[in-house]
Amino acid sequence: MTNEDKGTSLSSLLGPRASCLVHRSSLLVKEGLVNFHETLIKVRFNEVDAYKIAWHGHYVAWMEVGRNDLAGRFGLDAVQIADSGYLAPVVALELKFIRPARFGEELRVRTTLRRTETATLEFACDIFGEEGKLSASGRTVHALTDRDGVLQYALPQVIAERLQGLMAFLGV
Template sequence: MQAEVIIDIPFHDVDSMEVVWHGHYLKYFEIARCQLLDQFDYNYCQMRDSGYAWPVIESHVRYAHGIVFAQKIRVVATLKEWQNRLKIDYQIFDLSTQKRLTKGYTIQVAVRISDRELCFVSPPVLLDRLQAWDQFQAEKAL
């Protein structure tokens, strides 16, 4: 499962050298992650309503090439793991050249909101949403 977004880098995201400040890359990952989660109807509001929070517990960014003011980028988020945690991989490409600029990943785990207990496996609600999405895609392909 994969989603992508196009972002036009705003001036307020860059430093005095017009290069994107390193912390904003995680924001771009988040924008693509929300697009991905929307695909199977389990974004943050649905997570909360189902009784779970999904905090990011780990993130990694590999800054291969700087991103600059007014550059158009394509951010791709790919769901890699979901059984015991959500692991989402990201790649950022220059929109015009398709050169890969950055890659990384985030890991999220389910925490039951009622008692703040960490779940060591993904709750059934996530698996149900993914299965429904998969079935919808299979029917759409027919």
């Protein structure tokens, strides 16, 4: 049973908090054999710490923005998955910092999906700063559960169908 069947969608429960308030634009990019999604984010003043660089926790948020921008185009962002009756909590997160981002800098968040053999979603993300210099690189792994938290061992059909379109675009 989906949330729609229950008469309540996650987006209606979250209201305006369901949308991200980050100045950004996004596009799907095909570059040779590598396909990815690119989200542009400008580092805001409130994201800079006492060292005058972006606070490390914001990189995780920027990865999430990129991931949801890509997944949302194929019906697989967090709200869309929940509205289908499933959840995709993060079960693993890796992030390597390479160079700091600074106030006013425009970042390019490149996101792609890696193929997995299990009922999980694995997103890889690179964050580039000025002059195309890599600032951070990471990945998230999401397990699929039903609304009650029961782990799914096979991809639910509705998720598998949406995932097929995303993987076809990315060429994975």
